[in-house]
Amino acid sequence: MVTKRSKRGNPIPLIVEPHPEDYDGYPFITLIQYRKEHILTLIDNADAKTIKAYVLDMCGPAGVNEELLISVAKKWYDENGLYRYPVSFTLSQYGIAGEASKIYRTFNIEHITRVIGPLPKFEMKEIKSVKRRRRKPVPPGVEVKNKVIKIS
Numbered sequence: 001m002v003t004k005r006s007k008r009g010n011p012i013p014l015i016v017e018p019h020p021e022d023y024d025g026y027p028f029i030t031l032i033q034y035r036k037e038h039i040l041t042l043i044d045n046a047d048a049k050t051i052k053a054y055v056l057d058m059c060g061p062a063g064v065n066e067e068l069l070i071s072v073a074k075k076w077y078d079e080n081g082l083y084r085y086p087v088s089f090t091l092s093q094y095g096i097a098g099e100a101s102k103i104y105r106t107f108n109i110e111h112i113t114r115v116i117g118p119l120p121k122f123e124m125k126e127i128k129s130v131k132r133r134r135r136k137p138v139p140p141g142v143e144v145k146n147k148v149i150k151i152s
Contacts, residue, residue: 037100062102
Protein backbone atom coordinates (compact mmCIF):
# COMPACT_ATOMS: atom_id res chain seq x y z
CA MET A 1 0.00 0.00 0.00
CA VAL A 2 1.37 3.40 -1.01
CA THR A 3 0.53 6.48 1.04
CA LYS A 4 0.13 9.76 -0.79
CA ARG A 5 2.20 12.65 0.53
CA SER A 6 0.49 15.96 1.17
CA LYS A 7 1.42 19.17 -0.69
CA ARG A 8 3.50 20.19 2.33
CA GLY A 9 5.93 17.37 1.61
CA ASN A 10 5.29 15.98 5.07
CA PRO A 11 2.86 13.05 5.36
CA ILE A 12 1.91 14.24 8.86
CA PRO A 13 -0.47 17.24 8.84
CA LEU A 14 0.30 20.31 10.95
CA ILE A 15 -1.69 20.19 14.20
CA VAL A 16 -2.47 23.54 15.85
CA GLU A 17 -3.92 23.21 19.35
CA PRO A 18 -4.94 25.80 21.94
CA HIS A 19 -3.27 25.84 25.35
CA PRO A 20 -4.58 23.14 27.72
CA GLU A 21 -7.32 24.07 30.20
CA ASP A 22 -4.93 23.94 33.18
CA TYR A 23 -2.25 26.13 31.50
CA ASP A 24 -1.44 29.12 33.72
CA GLY A 25 1.47 30.64 31.77
CA TYR A 26 1.56 33.56 29.37
CA PRO A 27 -1.14 33.27 26.67
CA PHE A 28 1.18 34.53 23.90
CA ILE A 29 3.84 31.80 24.27
CA THR A 30 3.69 28.90 21.81
CA LEU A 31 5.28 25.46 21.93
CA ILE A 32 6.47 24.16 18.54
CA GLN A 33 7.38 20.54 17.86
CA TYR A 34 10.10 20.92 15.22
CA ARG A 35 11.89 17.77 14.00
CA LYS A 36 10.73 15.89 17.14
CA GLU A 37 12.18 18.64 19.36
CA HIS A 38 9.98 20.86 21.57
CA ILE A 39 10.80 24.58 21.37
CA LEU A 40 9.27 27.45 23.41
CA THR A 41 8.66 30.44 21.17
CA LEU A 42 7.07 33.84 20.84
CA ILE A 43 5.62 33.73 17.31
CA ASP A 44 6.05 36.86 15.24
CA ASN A 45 4.31 35.77 12.03
CA ALA A 46 3.28 32.64 10.14
CA ASP A 47 2.34 31.90 6.55
CA ALA A 48 1.69 28.81 4.42
CA LYS A 49 5.37 27.79 4.28
CA THR A 50 7.13 29.20 7.37
CA ILE A 51 6.73 30.23 10.98
CA LYS A 52 8.90 33.13 12.14
CA ALA A 53 9.45 33.24 15.88
CA TYR A 54 11.66 34.33 18.75
CA VAL A 55 13.03 31.16 20.40
CA LEU A 56 12.85 31.68 24.16
CA ASP A 57 15.02 28.62 24.83
CA MET A 58 17.95 30.46 23.20
CA CYS A 59 17.81 33.56 25.43
CA GLY A 60 20.44 32.28 27.87
CA PRO A 61 23.02 31.06 25.32
CA ALA A 62 22.56 34.16 23.13
CA GLY A 63 22.80 36.58 26.07
CA VAL A 64 19.32 38.05 25.53
CA ASN A 65 17.46 39.47 28.54
CA GLU A 66 14.50 37.06 28.68
CA GLU A 67 12.65 39.01 31.40
CA LEU A 68 12.76 42.21 29.32
CA LEU A 69 11.60 40.34 26.21
CA ILE A 70 8.68 38.75 28.08
CA SER A 71 7.67 42.06 29.71
CA VAL A 72 7.57 43.82 26.31
CA ALA A 73 5.64 40.89 24.81
CA LYS A 74 3.18 41.11 27.72
CA LYS A 75 2.63 44.82 27.03
CA TRP A 76 2.13 43.99 23.32
CA TYR A 77 -0.42 41.31 24.20
CA ASP A 78 -2.27 43.50 26.74
CA GLU A 79 -2.55 46.44 24.33
CA ASN A 80 -2.94 44.52 21.07
CA GLY A 81 -4.22 41.04 21.69
CA LEU A 82 -2.59 38.68 19.22
CA TYR A 83 -3.92 39.73 15.89
CA ARG A 84 -3.43 43.42 15.18
CA TYR A 85 0.28 43.52 14.33
CA PRO A 86 3.37 41.34 14.93
CA VAL A 87 5.29 41.45 18.21
CA SER A 88 8.43 42.55 16.34
CA PHE A 89 6.84 45.99 15.85
CA THR A 90 6.58 46.47 19.61
CA LEU A 91 10.11 45.15 20.20
CA SER A 92 11.32 47.75 17.71
CA GLN A 93 9.37 50.52 19.46
CA TYR A 94 11.08 49.66 22.75
CA GLY A 95 14.51 49.53 21.12
CA ILE A 96 15.24 45.85 21.77
CA ALA A 97 14.70 44.47 18.26
CA GLY A 98 18.46 44.28 17.66
CA GLU A 99 19.03 42.22 20.78
CA ALA A 100 15.99 40.03 20.11
CA SER A 101 17.14 39.36 16.55
CA LYS A 102 19.80 37.04 18.02
CA ILE A 103 17.05 34.53 18.84
CA TYR A 104 14.80 35.13 15.79
CA ARG A 105 14.42 31.97 13.71
CA THR A 106 12.40 30.83 10.70
CA PHE A 107 10.95 27.32 10.83
CA ASN A 108 9.91 25.46 7.70
CA ILE A 109 6.34 24.15 8.09
CA GLU A 110 7.32 20.86 6.46
CA HIS A 111 9.29 19.91 9.58
CA ILE A 112 6.73 21.07 12.16
CA THR A 113 4.19 18.49 13.29
CA ARG A 114 2.54 20.22 16.24
CA VAL A 115 1.92 23.73 17.55
CA ILE A 116 0.46 24.31 21.03
CA GLY A 117 -0.68 27.88 21.60
CA PRO A 118 -1.46 30.84 19.36
CA LEU A 119 -0.29 30.93 15.75
CA PRO A 120 -0.79 34.55 14.63
CA LYS A 121 -0.78 35.17 10.88
CA PHE A 122 -0.40 38.61 9.35
CA GLU A 123 -0.76 39.42 5.66
CA MET A 124 2.49 41.26 5.06
CA LYS A 125 2.79 42.68 1.56
CA GLU A 126 6.35 42.48 0.35
CA ILE A 127 7.79 45.70 -1.07
CA LYS A 128 10.01 44.96 -4.06
CA SER A 129 11.89 48.25 -4.13
CA VAL A 130 12.17 51.16 -1.77
CA LYS A 131 12.90 54.64 -3.02
CA ARG A 132 14.91 56.59 -0.49
CA ARG A 133 15.87 60.19 -0.30
CA ARG A 134 19.46 61.07 0.27
CA ARG A 135 20.34 62.08 3.77
CA LYS A 136 21.58 65.54 4.40
CA PRO A 137 24.38 65.68 6.95
CA VAL A 138 23.53 67.25 10.31
CA PRO A 139 25.20 70.63 10.52
CA PRO A 140 27.85 71.05 13.22
CA GLY A 141 26.53 72.49 16.44
CA VAL A 142 23.11 70.78 16.20
CA GLU A 143 22.40 68.47 19.13
CA VAL A 144 20.75 65.10 18.33
CA LYS A 145 18.78 63.32 21.05
CA ASN A 146 17.56 59.73 20.66
CA LYS A 147 14.09 59.01 22.02
CA VAL A 148 13.99 56.03 24.41
CA ILE A 149 10.72 54.49 25.55
CA LYS A 150 10.84 53.26 29.15
CA ILE A 151 9.15 50.08 30.31
CA SER A 152 7.24 50.46 33.54
